[in-house]
Amino acid sequence: MSRKRNLEGDAKSRILEISARLFAEHGFNAISVRDITSEAGVNIGAVNYYFQSKEQLFHEIFETLLRPLQRERIALLDQIEAEAVDASPDPERILRALIEPTIRSSVGKDALSPYLPRLMFQTYAVARQSIGDDVAVENDAVATRFIKALARAIPHVSYEDICWRYYMVLGGFLLVCTDAQGAQRLERLSDGRCDTNDGPRIIEQMIAFFLSGITGPAPSKPRRRAAKALPVNVPSADPAPTPPARRRRSNPDPSPQ
């Protein structure tokens, strides 16, 4: 209320901002409420006062960041589909609708957005109810809409293949977006050639790669090692007709997140 700390923002939004960064960098379990409150310059009780619990604070971060992004994506997709009622939509525009809002919201403006990809990345990395049930449902709905749009845009690729490829897009997308706040491994591996802070460049790199990949020819059916490759023999041999083979012995009830 008072105007005391109006310059820096009130305590609540300071906590939101600082904790988003700390959680994104180190993960939920690695950060204590003491880490947050001390770095935010507020007292220890503030997190519980404003957000009831550390868990609730985490949920609220996703609410704040993810929902608007998903709505922007859907708005773009709506527009694309509205303009292509008769013809099939342009796959590049669909990919851009998926990717660009994330990158764009990462430059300037509000200070939290850059951390969303990394927080999402962690959602896949650990089995933990990071986001509320409702947000998770909305999330899947958005993904399904994009998959269906891509399937219509690229009719020569089967629906199943589109699903695989959508997921590979997602993985590449998240890893690249995530690298700047974390390992910075791409800059290192490329000897500084790849600047993971250059939003427009990231976008064009992704679009080029994903568009080629997602529209490319279908995989050779599971007769293995078809066309060109010579047989590779390695220590653990790999006789030609390896059967599908089940894997993973125990996985009682994987939290569906």
Place this chain on the structure above:
Amino acid sequence: MSRKRNLEGDAKSRILEISARLFAEHGFNAISVRDITSEAGVNIGAVNYYFQSKEQLFHEIFETLLRPLQRERIALLDQIEAEAVDASPDPERILRALIEPTIRSSVGKDALSPYLPRLMFQTYAVARQSIGDDVAVENDAVATRFIKALARAIPHVSYEDICWRYYMVLGGFLLVCTDAQGAQRLERLSDGRCDTNDGPRIIEQMIAFFLSGITGPAPSKPRRRAAKALPVNVPSADPAPTPPARRRRSNPDPSPQ
């Protein structure tokens, strides 16, 4: 020593196995040594007795799993390059050398391998020294060798672009491999069409997508929105010549991992 628990494996390897699974599923910080020892059916002190600390145990898991895998990859790559001294190597075989050892080691045999991709995934997700310095160095060396091999195999793609694309390959690869032990989101989104436990199928899907993507045409240079796409107008407008724009305010010293 004694033959008491020889059937189940001795205490040390039981701990290694159980903890690899628990860490992979929930992350390092979410798992306590009590979780491990109780699930492994050993006493609470066993982790510290065999591994000195929880941290050391974690490092040892990577040692055990990652080193042999990297060696197998390098052996395959050596062979490919040896056979192509004059001609340029086959990009598909290089991608297979990168991908197949992981998938192959995930079926049957030893019980730990399936968890490696997920553990690696977490390495990217949180800023934490998951793996020892020496393993990290070897890791980067392997990546660099693959990047250089791909650059030679695909001469019409610039070295910088190869780096971006290698990293996107890595991201898609990890997310897909990771999904079976975790969110199982791909199976859900695809309505059961995609079976993330079917190793050979995963391989062929990846090879097809990555090969098209990595050999595809270069991205349009940062004159944005070049060829086909119509201008998209969204709430937060996007005037044509958006400058690069710096981002991220504070990131004191990101652990280079």
Place this chain on the structure above:
DNA sequence: GTCTATAATTGGATAGAC
């Protein structure tokens, strides 16, 4: 080698003064 008991620290959350 295996186990129990316990040390020493740190975690999330709350009560109550101001």
Place this chain on the structure above:
DNA sequence: GTCTATCCAATTATAGAC
């Protein structure tokens, strides 16, 4: 609204009996 002091549960790690 803000802050301090504090409770209580859970953590890693160790000491020492068997």
